[in-house]
Each structure stands twice: as structure tokens, then as C-alpha cells.
Amino acid sequence: DESTASLSIVIAEMTDFSGFEIDLNKYQKVAINPFTTEALSADQIAAVKNNIEVCRDAIVFFTACGSASGYGGHTGGAFDTVPEVVLLDAFFRACPDKFVPILFDEAGHRVATQYLFSVLDGKLPAKELKRYRVGHANLPGHPELHCTPGVKFSSGRLGHMWPFVNGVAMANPTKISICLGSDGSQQEGDDYEAAILAVAQDLPVKLIIDDNDVTIAGHPSKYLKGYDVAKKLEGQGMKVTVVAGEGLEALYPAMRNCMVHSGPYAVVIRRKMCPGIEGVEGQCGGHDAIAVAKAVTYLTNKGHTAAVQWLEGDAKKAEKDPQAGDYLGTKGSKVGANRALFGECVVKILESMSLEERKSKVMVIDSDLEGSTGLKVIHQKCPDVFVQSGIMERGNFSAAAGFGMEKGKVGVFSTFAAFLEMCVSEITMARLNYANVLCHFSHSGVDDMADNTCHFGINNFFCRQWSR
Structure with a gap:
């Protein structure tokens, strides 16, 4: 029929x-x-x-x-x-x-x-x-x-x-x-x-x-x-x-x-x-x-x-996303990516310190994303303070926090903004111990084509209440 x-x-x-x-x-x-x-x-x-x-x-x-x-x-x-x-x-x-x-x-x-x-x-x-x-x-x-x-x-x-x-x-x-x-x-x-x-x-x-x-x-x-x-x-x-x-x-x-x-x-x-x-x-x-x-x-x-x-x-013949637009402030300019500038800024500070001073005061730890979150330049120019670690965001963040527990020391940690929520409990531990941790959570916002909603980087909007 x-x-x-x-x-x-x-x-x-x-x-x-x-x-x-x-x-x-x-x-x-x-x-x-x-x-x-x-x-x-x-x-x-x-x-x-x-x-x-x-x-x-x-x-x-x-x-x-x-x-x-x-x-x-x-x-x-x-x-x-x-x-x-x-x-x-x-x-x-x-x-x-x-x-x-x-x-x-x-x-x-x-x-x-x-x-x-x-x-x-x-x-x-x-x-x-x-x-x-x-x-x-x-x-x-x-x-x-x-x-x-x-x-x-x-x-x-x-x-x-x-x-x-x-x-x-x-x-x-x-x-x-x-x-x-x-x-x-x-x-x-x-x-x-x-x-x-x-x-x-x-x-x-x-x-x-x-x-x-x-x-x-x-x-x-x-x-x-x-x-x-x-x-x-x-x-x-x-x-x-x-x-x-x-x-x-x-x-x-x-x-x-x-x-x-x-x-x-x-x-x-x-x-x-x-x-x-x-x-x-x-x-x-x-x-x-x-x-x-x-x-x-x-x-x-x-x-x-x-x-x-x-x-x-x-x-x-790339098919342009019909819903895509231009990011304000970047079209026709030479503005660098935030993630790249983060790494460059850290390197500038580290290079102002003596080798012994930065080795004793700074530890930068990566979670297999150095090329994506801006840490690669630190690895290249200041390898003496860089720890190449695995896909272990929670443990790596806590290691950075533990390093920064002592006054005058600081741990540097970075991952995608979407992964911030995996570190919530560890962030609380760092706060309770008054640890000095400099964090960079890259790729904020949403992106349909790349990795979909599991990688939407909107968690950083709630970071303030955890770190206060």
C-alpha cells in the first residue's frame, strides 16, 4: 500500500x-x-x-x-x-x-x-x-x-x-x-x-x-x-x-x-x-x-x-557558517589570542628573574594542552620551571596549589575553561589553604563545530564565587 x-x-x-x-x-x-x-x-x-x-x-x-x-x-x-x-x-x-x-x-x-x-x-x-x-x-x-x-x-x-x-x-x-x-x-x-x-x-x-x-x-x-x-x-x-x-x-x-x-x-x-x-x-x-x-x-x-x-x-571551498560573525575588536587588527599573550606575559616575568630565583619560586604544570592554552612558549623559553604532566587536571591543579602554599611561591596552571568544573573541589582546597595559584582557563564561550557542548567554556563565569 x-x-x-x-x-x-x-x-x-x-x-x-x-x-x-x-x-x-x-x-x-x-x-x-x-x-x-x-x-x-x-x-x-x-x-x-x-x-x-x-x-x-x-x-x-x-x-x-x-x-x-x-x-x-x-x-x-x-x-x-x-x-x-x-x-x-x-x-x-x-x-x-x-x-x-x-x-x-x-x-x-x-x-x-x-x-x-x-x-x-x-x-x-x-x-x-x-x-x-x-x-x-x-x-x-x-x-x-x-x-x-x-x-x-x-x-x-x-x-x-x-x-x-x-x-x-x-x-x-x-x-x-x-x-x-x-x-x-x-x-x-x-x-x-x-x-x-x-x-x-x-x-x-x-x-x-x-x-x-x-x-x-x-x-x-x-x-x-x-x-x-x-x-x-x-x-x-x-x-x-x-x-x-x-x-x-x-x-x-x-x-x-x-x-x-x-x-x-x-x-x-x-x-x-x-x-x-x-x-x-x-x-x-x-x-x-x-x-x-x-x-x-x-x-x-x-x-x-x-x-x-x-x-x-x-x-x-570552505562552507562558511551562516550564523558566524566577526569578533569585535579583531577584524583588521593585530590583536593576539588571549592564550598566547598569557604565556608571553608569564615568560616576560620569568625572564626578569634569575634562574635560581624562578626555579625556587615558580612551578608551571601542563595537562597535555600546552600548545592549546598558551603554555608552550613557557616550556620553550623557561623549561627549568615547566612540568610536562598528563591528562590529570585535578591532580595537576592541586600540585600547583601545593607548590604555592608557601609565601613567596606560586604555581601556574592552565586548561580549557570547560574543564574548570573538574577542579572545583581542588579549587576549594587551594582557597582553604591560602595557596597562590595563577590559573589560565582558555577557550571561553561556545563553539558548535569544534567540540560541541561538552567543551563549552562557560564555567569561568562562575569561577569568582569559588576563588573568593
């Missing part, structure tokens, strides 16, 4: 991958039951490898569209996790009654994964991926529920998803809940507490962690000596399997054992960032949207001529 015909048309439209220069029709709907399949067959291996290639090529292409248009984004994290995500998709398809079929991810910048699978699930037209991170295109830099069709959760800030997934597991005790993690997200204090609860309650939570030794500002193995994701989790009572590389011969058995195990379990996958991408593999730059030139080389080698032509042509 008429209603049935209308429904068929809608479904056909939503599963049409036309208008996207990577052929997503090549993605095979593989079903693998990890509870009964001890080893993958040759056909299953071929299908999984095919799907990995399709997804990785697609992610490189549409995240590079973000580079071409100027809207930016992130390639590496999503690119890295494709093998495990493809396997999880096959598990969900074979055993829908065994899983909460959501790819919860506590690294929201890996949102390209969520958008790609929204397309593969028929919830989003493939051509929309080419508008990745464009303002008001509903494809922001972090996934948000009820914003993008097909997205099933809001990731929030880095390292905040696992405790939430613990609750999902409590609400679904007969099903397995998945949480994709990273060596960066595991630095956050929330994950320490989440591990304790998961083990204590024997929750059916499975962590699949990308341990690529890359964060925004460096390599954890260099700036966080002694930090080891697997050892940390084992010390908290988690069952852990470490996989060297991402070959299916090791990855599938590890993930199968993880699913078969009755309680909490983590698979830690150690590999380089952006494996196989020439000029990007293993580098911190892989965290951001891949440069067009690098994407062109990668896609050319894969024979994706149409994708290359788009990146070198139409993709560079």
Missing part, C-alpha cells in the same frame, strides 16, 4: 552511499559469535580485513575534508581503533542478545567512528560525512546524543565514559557493555575509580584500549615515566591482556577471551598512532585531522582517484 511504499523509499535513501567518494557498499555485514568461534576462518579473516580497509580509507577521506575546509578535526584515534570496532560490530550482529550494542567511547575526539557507523547503519547519508565539523552541520568534534542521527551516546570529556558505562552494566547485568578507551583517557582520575567499582561489583564491562603512546603534547612514555596502562589496571584487580600490534591472529583471541570472561576485562592494544599512514605513523600530529597532502598520498596509493580529486578541489 501507499504507506509501505513510502517506507521503502525512505529506507532506500538512507542506505544509499552515493555522493561519497569511498565505496561503502564494500563493507560486509559480517557476523561472528565469539562464544562459539574459537578461531576465525579464512573467509572471516578476509571479510574483517576488507572492512578494516574500507573504514580506514573512509576515515582518512572525510577527516581530511575537515583539514581541507579549515574546520579541522581528528583522524588518528578513530583510524587506530578500526580493527577492534569492526570485530565488535561483527559480535553485535551475531549475538544481539549478549551485548548492549553501543560502541561507548571515552575518547570523544574519535567521533569519526560514530559518524561512519551511523552511515553504515543507514541512519545518516554518506555524503554528509564530507561536512565533518562544519558549523551547524550536526557533525561536531565530539558525539552528542540527539544531535547527529545514529549517534547513541554523548562522550563528554576525555576519560569520563567508563564510570557511566559501569552504570549501564548495572542496569543490564545479563549483557556485556563495551567501553573503548585509550592510554590518554586512562590518565584521568575517573577511570581509577571506575576500575575499583567494576572489579568490586564484578561488572560485565569490557575495555578495549588503544595504547598508541601519543597524546596532544607528546608521548606518555617520555613525560610520564612509570605510567603503564596494563599494570595500572592489573593493580586494581582487572583481568588484562596486552596485544602487541593489531594483527587478527593475536587480536581476535584476545577479544574473544575478553568477551567469554564473566567479569570486567581489558584488552590493551599497543600499536603506533596511525599505523601505515606515511609521514604520520607514530607522530603526535596524527592526533589531529590528517593534512590534505598526507591524505592525498595515502588515498592515491589506495587507488581512490575520486576522493583525491574532491580533496584537491571542492573540499577546499
Whole structure:
């Protein structure tokens, strides 16, 4: 009848991958039951490898569209996790009654994964991926529920998803809940507490962690000596399997054992960032949207001529945000960014002091955002007072406050304004101890295209009452 015909048309439209220069029709709907399949067959291996290639090529292409248009984004994290995500998709398809079929991810910048699978699930037209991170295109830099069709959760800030997934597991005790993690997200204090609860309650939570030794500002193995994701989790009572590389011969058995195990379990996958991408593999730059030139080389080698032509042509025609305006006082002027000026001002003060004086009186601590919040210039010009720390805002702020407890000493701390709320209790502790802390909370305001509401920097408007 008429209603049935209308429904068929809608479904056909939503599963049409036309208008996207990577052929997503090549993605095979593989079903693998990890509870009964001890080893993958040759056909299953071929299908999984095919799907990995399709997804990785697609992610490189549409995240590079973000580079071409100027809207930016992130390639590496999503690119890295494709093998495990493809396997999880096959598990969900074979055993829908065994899983909460959501790819919860506590690294929201890996949102390209969520958008790609929204397309593969028929919830989003493939051509929309080419508008990745464009303002008001509903494809922001972090996934948000009820914003993008097909997205099933809001990731929030880095390292905040696992405790939430613990609750999902409590609400679904007969099903397995998945949480994709990273060596960066595991630095956050929330994950320490989440591990304790998961083990204590024997929750059916499975962590699949990308341990690529890359964060925004460096390599954890260099700036966080002694930090080891697997050892940390084992010390908290988690069952852990470490996989060297991402070959299916090791990855599938590890993930199968993880699913078969009755309680909490983590698979830690150690590999380089952006494996196989020439000029990007293993580098911190892989965290951001891949440069067009690098994407062109990668896609050319894969024979994706149409994708290359788009990146070198139409993709560079940046779509202006129709709701965007000019910032008052900056158009046609040479006004510097507040975050940059903050760092330069601190350097000017430090350089007026002797080396011994500033080392004894000042400590500047970073939370893996030195290039984003203005601390990089301090690191470069006054490394003697700079502490390169991890993604641990609460602990880092308190360390700065503790340094500044003594009269004549001051700790300097900086992070995004959106992250200020994570430090509220620590700010109170600093106030109660009359600690001298100079804080810079950058990126105030709102920004639809970059990271969405989880990164809206409006908390600083309430800072005054906490610091008085």
C-alpha cells in the first residue's frame, strides 16, 4: 500500500552511499559469535580485513575534508581503533542478545567512528560525512546524543565514559557493555575509580584500549615515566591482556577471551598512532585531522582517484557558517589570542628573574594542552620551571596549589575553561589553604563545530564565587 511504499523509499535513501567518494557498499555485514568461534576462518579473516580497509580509507577521506575546509578535526584515534570496532560490530550482529550494542567511547575526539557507523547503519547519508565539523552541520568534534542521527551516546570529556558505562552494566547485568578507551583517557582520575567499582561489583564491562603512546603534547612514555596502562589496571584487580600490534591472529583471541570472561576485562592494544599512514605513523600530529597532502598520498596509493580529486578541489571551498560573525575588536587588527599573550606575559616575568630565583619560586604544570592554552612558549623559553604532566587536571591543579602554599611561591596552571568544573573541589582546597595559584582557563564561550557542548567554556563565569 501507499504507506509501505513510502517506507521503502525512505529506507532506500538512507542506505544509499552515493555522493561519497569511498565505496561503502564494500563493507560486509559480517557476523561472528565469539562464544562459539574459537578461531576465525579464512573467509572471516578476509571479510574483517576488507572492512578494516574500507573504514580506514573512509576515515582518512572525510577527516581530511575537515583539514581541507579549515574546520579541522581528528583522524588518528578513530583510524587506530578500526580493527577492534569492526570485530565488535561483527559480535553485535551475531549475538544481539549478549551485548548492549553501543560502541561507548571515552575518547570523544574519535567521533569519526560514530559518524561512519551511523552511515553504515543507514541512519545518516554518506555524503554528509564530507561536512565533518562544519558549523551547524550536526557533525561536531565530539558525539552528542540527539544531535547527529545514529549517534547513541554523548562522550563528554576525555576519560569520563567508563564510570557511566559501569552504570549501564548495572542496569543490564545479563549483557556485556563495551567501553573503548585509550592510554590518554586512562590518565584521568575517573577511570581509577571506575576500575575499583567494576572489579568490586564484578561488572560485565569490557575495555578495549588503544595504547598508541601519543597524546596532544607528546608521548606518555617520555613525560610520564612509570605510567603503564596494563599494570595500572592489573593493580586494581582487572583481568588484562596486552596485544602487541593489531594483527587478527593475536587480536581476535584476545577479544574473544575478553568477551567469554564473566567479569570486567581489558584488552590493551599497543600499536603506533596511525599505523601505515606515511609521514604520520607514530607522530603526535596524527592526533589531529590528517593534512590534505598526507591524505592525498595515502588515498592515491589506495587507488581512490575520486576522493583525491574532491580533496584537491571542492573540499577546499570552505562552507562558511551562516550564523558566524566577526569578533569585535579583531577584524583588521593585530590583536593576539588571549592564550598566547598569557604565556608571553608569564615568560616576560620569568625572564626578569634569575634562574635560581624562578626555579625556587615558580612551578608551571601542563595537562597535555600546552600548545592549546598558551603554555608552550613557557616550556620553550623557561623549561627549568615547566612540568610536562598528563591528562590529570585535578591532580595537576592541586600540585600547583601545593607548590604555592608557601609565601613567596606560586604555581601556574592552565586548561580549557570547560574543564574548570573538574577542579572545583581542588579549587576549594587551594582557597582553604591560602595557596597562590595563577590559573589560565582558555577557550571561553561556545563553539558548535569544534567540540560541541561538552567543551563549552562557560564555567569561568562562575569561577569568582569559588576563588573568593
